Amino acid sequence: MKILVCISHVPDTTSKINFTNDNTTFDNNGVQFVINPNDEFGLTRAMWFKEKQNATVDVVNVGGPETESTLRKALAIGADAAFRVNTAPTDGFAVAKELTKVAQDGGYDLIIAGRESIDYNGGMVPGMMAAALGASFVNNCIAIEIEGGKATAVREIDGGKETLTSTLPLVIGGQKGLVEESDLKIPNMRGIMMARKKPLTVLKPTENKTFTASVHFEKPAPKGAIKMVDADNIDELIDLLHNEAKVI
Amino acid sequence: MSVLVYIESDNGTIKKAALEVASYGRALANTLNTSLSAVVFSSENSELLGNYGVDKVLTVDFSEKFNAKVYADIITQAAQKEQASVVVLSSSADSRYLAPMLSVGLDAGYVPNVIELPTQTQPFTVKRSVFSNKAFCKTEITTEVKIIGLSNNAFGLVEHAVSPQTESFSPKIIASEITVENIDKATNKVSIADAETVVSAGRGLKGPENWGMIEDLAKVLCAATACSKPVSDLGWRPHSEHVGQTGKPVASNLYIAIGISGAIQHLAGINSSKVKVVINTDPEAPFFKAADYGIIGDAFEVVPKLTEKLKEFKAQNA
Numbered sequence: 001m002k003i004l005v006c007i008s009h010v011p012d013t014t015s016k017i018n019f020t021n022d023n024t025t026f027d028n029n030g031v032q033f034v035i036n037p038n039d040e041f042g043l044t045r046a047m048w049f050k051e052k053q054n055a056t057v058d059v060v061n062v063g064g065p066e067t068e069s070t071l072r073k074a075l076a077i078g079a080d081a082a083f084r085v086n087t088a089p090t091d092g093f094a095v096a097k098e099l100t101k102v103a104q105d106g107g108y109d110l111i112i113a114g115r116e117s118i119d120y121n122g123g124m125v126p127g128m129m130a131a132a133l134g135a136s137f138v139n140n141c142i143a144i145e146i147e148g149g150k151a152t153a154v155r156e157i158d159g160g161k162e163t164l165t166s167t168l169p170l171v172i173g174g175q176k177g178l179v180e181e182s183d184l185k186i187p188n189m190r191g192i193m194m195a196r197k198k199p200l201t202v203l204k205p206t207e208n209k210t211f212t213a214s215v216h217f218e219k220p221a222p223k224g225a226i227k228m229v230d231a232d233n234i235d236e237l238i239d240l241l242h243n244e245a246k247v248i
Numbered sequence: 249m250s251v252l253v254y255i256e257s258d259n260g261t262i263k264k265a266a267l268e269v270a271s272y273g274r275a276l277a278n279t280l281n282t283s284l285s286a287v288v289f290s291s292e293n294s295e296l297l298g299n300y301g302v303d304k305v306l307t308v309d310f311s312e313k314f315n316a317k318v319y320a321d322i323i324t325q326a327a328q329k330e331q332a333s334v335v336v337l338s339s340s341a342d343s344r345y346l347a348p349m350l351s352v353g354l355d356a357g358y359v360p361n362v363i364e365l366p367t368q369t370q371p372f373t374v375k376r377s378v379f380s381n382k383a384f385c386k387t388e389i390t391t392e393v394k395i396i397g398l399s400n401n402a403f404g405l406v407e408h409a410v411s412p413q414t415e416s417f418s419p420k421i422i423a424s425e426i427t428v429e430n431i432d433k434a435t436n437k438v439s440i441a442d443a444e445t446v447v448s449a450g451r452g453l454k455g456p457e458n459w460g461m462i463e464d465l466a467k468v469l470c471a472a473t474a475c476s477k478p479v480s481d482l483g484w485r486p487h488s489e490h491v492g493q494t495g496k497p498v499a500s501n502l503y504i505a506i507g508i509s510g511a512i513q514h515l516a517g518i519n520s521s522k523v524k525v526v527i528n529t530d531p532e533a534p535f536f537k538a539a540d541y542g543i544i545g546d547a548f549e550v551v552p553k554l555t556e557k558l559k560e561f562k563a564q565n566a
């Protein structure tokens with residue numbers, strides 16, 4: 001079985017978000033980049049398939065040279081080979097098109113992406129990729145098993161979950177649940193050493209078709225002051241929620 | 249030309265988020281000087297759509313359960329039939345599942361988490377939240393057909409009575425390689441995505457055995473229950489209740505945080521809720537900087553009292 005894990009390179013969750021160039025560009029200054037948390041769950045699940053079912057696992061990112069440290073980390077966690085499509089990921093559709101090309105060329109059975117990237121919260125790349133590939137797609141995927149060329153996946157729905165079966169190739173938009181938080185793999189020394197020798201291939205982008213363009217950023221208006229209510233005066237809270245906030 | 253909205257139902261009843269999408273679609277159709285069509289799969293109360301300005305209701309002649317590939321293809325056909333220039337969906341799990349597939353099917357740019365009407369239509373520009381609500385981004389959609397994913401509770405319900413024309417729509421049905429084997433859904437609980445109020449609790453509650461008072465409070469408020477990440481990691485509550493940047497996003501009208509410190513990752517996921525109340529023993533807890541109303545106090549004393557008082561309030565205002 002061949003697995004491709006799509007890795008998005010995103011600001012660490014504690015990052016302060018700022019913009020430059022007249023609020024048109026994300027400000028990388030002082031920002032630490034990490035593997036997108038949803039992709040970390042997917043990558044660890046892929047390692048399970050590698051260990052238990054002898055799968056080969058490749059990782060891919062669409063981005064500039066600055067993302068190679070993130071790909072090396074994925075190799076250190078245990079992926080076999082990495083690809084970087086050398087272009088700035090400006091639009092979800094363009095990224096999906098590049099990933100589709102990599103997926104087609106590699107003939108993967110299972111393509112693991114994340115439910116969304118925590119930077120632009122697009123939640124679109126895996127679904128677009130599946131549609132472009134003509135592959136099956138399961139979003140918000142919280143469990144995946146593959147047996148005899150057939151996948152069983154669990155999808156989180158609003159207020160519950162749904163179990164699905166599918167043929168391969170399959171694309172998933174994964175999230176926490178694919179593995180437990182405590183089972184997430186982190187690179188060890190040996191992994192880091194081995195990662196240095198693993199192939200990281202830089203690919204040229206194929207086409208440059210975009211659907212959207214991010215033109216201007218802004219930050220939320222500063223919050224007004226909090227109103228404190230005494231713990232012995234719950235009636236006042238109810239009054240405020242009813243008459244002032246009008247939410248009850 | 250038209251605006252097309254996808255109307256989602258739950259057990260045959262149109263969801264509130266779908267009526268919000270209709271309200272938004274109406275306003276957008278007015279801006280674009282065009283009509284509003286809705287595509288509806290099996291629902292018993294589609295006449296309701298007339299109250300929210302839908303000019304034409306396409307009732308899909310297809311009664312099978314949700315299958316994203318099949319549904320996306322049907323909505324694509326509806327959009328083509330109605331010559332839709334914009335398709336609007338909600339932010340539900342199903343809508344987020346469909347939208348990227350629609351985007352490819354219609355060759356249409358898709359922007360999720362949109363919070364208001366387009367800021368301009370030439371070029372077509374929408375405002376969406378990004379970086380888990382830490383910022384907004386004005387985004388141009390450069391394709392002929394556009395797809396908008398509307399943030400829950402961002403636009404609200406706006407009544408606008410019209411007499412819709414109803415049409416039965418018999419699309420071509422494609423095959424799907426995916427089979428839905430089983431759906432496991434609590435029928436007596438409000439989901440976090442659909443809730444107007446969310447009652448959420450953190451590690452300050454000390455253990456899973458103390459969640460009874462959280463459920464009681466949620467019950468009086470017809471609210472969904474949620475929790476912080478460590479609470480779900482510890483197994484005190486199911487993963488499906490974990491909210492925040494790496495869990496579920498919350499965009500409710502009222503969010504009550506009990507014994508939650510207000511870490512940046514937690515706040516990022518719940519910040520688009522309109523009114524936030526925090527109950528915490530520690531006056532230094534960061535949540536007090538992000539909330540609208542705060543009580544410094546012990547959850548074990550405050551929460552049962554709040555529940556009792558709310559019961560009285562509800563009885564009086566029923």
Ligand SMILES: Cc1cc2nc3c(=O)[nH]c(=O)nc-3n(C[C@H](O)[C@H](O)[C@H](O)COP(=O)(O)OP(=O)(O)OC[C@H]3O[C@@H](n4cnc5c(N)ncnc54)[C@H](O)[C@@H]3O)c2cc1C
Pocket residue numbers: 013037449450451452453475476477478479490491492493494495506507508509510511512513514517527528529530533545546547548
């Ligand atoms: C990559 C990453 C992603 C993350 N994603 C998320 C996420 O999506 N969602 C999320 O929630 N967290 C997330 N976190 C974790 C986050 O950083 C915090 O650790 C977490 O939110 C803290 O949970 P808590 O507030 O329940 O617990 P604590 O921080 O332990 O806070 C407990 C609070 O309860 C108060 N308290 C104690 N006793 C009482 C009492 N009797 N009555 C009232 N109050 C009381 C305390 O004063 C304290 O403020 C993430 C972390 C990382 C590193």
Ligand SMILES: Nc1ncnc2c1ncn2[C@@H]1O[C@H](COP(=O)(O)O)[C@@H](O)[C@H]1O
Pocket residue numbers: 005006007008009036038039060061062063089092095099112113114115116117118120121122123124125126
């Ligand atoms: N630039 C990228 N390179 C590789 N994978 C990506 C990239 N952007 C998004 N993805 C994948 O698509 C998922 C969803 O991303 P998005 O649609 O951008 O929210 C991510 O979790 C990744 O698995």
